[in-house]
Amino acid sequence: xxxxxxxxxxxxxxxxxxxxxxxxxxxxxxxxxxxxxxxxxxxxxxxxxxxxxxxxxxxxxxxxxxxxxxxxxxxxxxxxxxxxxxxxxxxxxxxxxxxxxxxxxxxxxxxxxxxxxxxxxxxxxxxxxxxxxxxxxxxxxxxxxxxxxxxxxxxxxxxxxxxxxxxxxxxxxxxxxxxxxxxxxxxxxxxxxxxxxxxxxxxxxxxxxxxxxxxxxxxxxxxxxxxxxxxxxxxxxxxxxxxxxxxxxxxxxxxxxxxxxxxxxxxxxxxxxxxxxxxxx
DNA sequence: GTCCATGTTCTTTA
DNA sequence: CTAAAGAACATGGA
Numbered sequence: 491x492x493x494x495x496x497x498x499x500x501x502x503x504x505x506x507x508x509x510x511x512x513x514x515x516x517x518x519x520x521x522x523x524x525x526x527x528x529x530x531x532x533x534x535x536x537x538x539x540x541x542x543x544x545x546x547x548x549x550x551x552x553x554x555x556x557x558x559x560x561x562x563x564x565x566x567x568x569x570x571x572x573x574x575x576x577x578x579x580x581x582x583x584x585x586x587x588x589x590x591x592x593x594x595x596x597x598x599x600x601x602x603x604x605x606x607x608x609x610x611x612x613x614x615x616x617x618x619x620x621x622x623x624x625x626x627x628x629x630x631x632x633x634x635x636x637x638x639x640x641x642x643x644x645x646x647x648x649x650x651x652x653x654x655x656x657x658x659x660x661x662x663x664x665x666x667x668x669x670x671x672x673x674x675x676x677x678x679x680x681x682x683x684x685x686x687x688x689x690x691x692x693x694x695x696x697x698x699x700x701x702x703x704x705x706x707x708x709x710x711x712x713x714x715x716x717x718x719x720x721x722x723x724x725x726x727x728x729x730x731x732x733x734x735x736x737x738x739x740x741x742x743x744x745x746x747x748x749x750x751x752x753x754x755x756x757x758x759x760x761x762x763x764x765x766x767x768x769x770x771x
Numbered sequence: 772g773t774c775c776a777t778g779t780t781c782t783t784t785a
Numbered sequence: 786c787t788a789a790a791g792a793a794c795a796t797g798g799a
Contacts, residue, residue: 565778566778567776609776654778
């Protein structure tokens with residue numbers, strides 16, 4: 491479930507609660523969720539302190555006190571939560587980290603970071619000293635319109651599929667691409683290199699507006715997503731097009747359409763997002 | 772049994 | 786080289 495706003499919410503809820511805490515014990519019940527396959531993740535993490543937690547694209551990046559890093563990708567059904575150690579361990583929980591408080595802090599009950607992912611499209615990547623953003627595009631929240639224009643001008647692909655490409659732009663997924671294109675008034679099949687400069691500017695603004703609002707509402711929960719405290723998001727109630735096929739557009743009452751692009755369901759308003767003849771593929 | 776799913780990556784085809 | 790389409794991964798819900 492996790493795109494940029496959901497991952498940001500997980501990071502925001504996790505950060506104040508485990509920064510400076512020490513990983514006292516590691517339980518990895520499925521080694522095949524770890525990449526690279528041969529690495530001794532428990533050995534790398536045990537007795538290390540969490541220096542910081544950040545988001546890069548859809549990745550939750552942990553930096554340890556020795557400068558090494560690893561990240562968790564939530565895939566489609568992944569959850570990264572902080573729970574009391576005595577809480578029942580749900581099925582498909584692949585990694586548990588016992589967390590000990592920083593010296594001087596009154597000892598509370600034992601807390602665990604838990605990674606659960608039934609479908610296992612997500613996983614844990616050990617980076618060591620490597621950068622977390624290799625081969626990833628820029629962050630949409632700080633993206634300049636000129637940079638987006640430069641990137642889109644170089645491809646003939648449909649804007650919908652291009653925006654899903656994490657090498658072009660990092661963090662958008664199926665929900666927020668559809669929502670951003672609606673706000674920008676751009677048809678999902680519009681060819682990138684044929685977008686007007688004004689449209690690219692509108693798209694850049696729309697992405698930021700949509701993502702910020704989604705973060706403010708703690709992400710979208712369609713089925714599985716919860717933050718690190720186990721709470722669902724609320725932005726799904728404000729979706730303008732995603733998962734609203736057949737329902738009236740919130741702007742003009744036209745029926746929202748659903749098509750398939752790049753193998754992903756794509757939702758748009760045919761009236762608010764007209765297929766300008768010059769920009770169709 | 773069927774179809775679908777918030778993601779990524781690989782293969783095939785043009 | 787570009788790109789689109791399809792499949793694959795694995796599980797669960799409607």
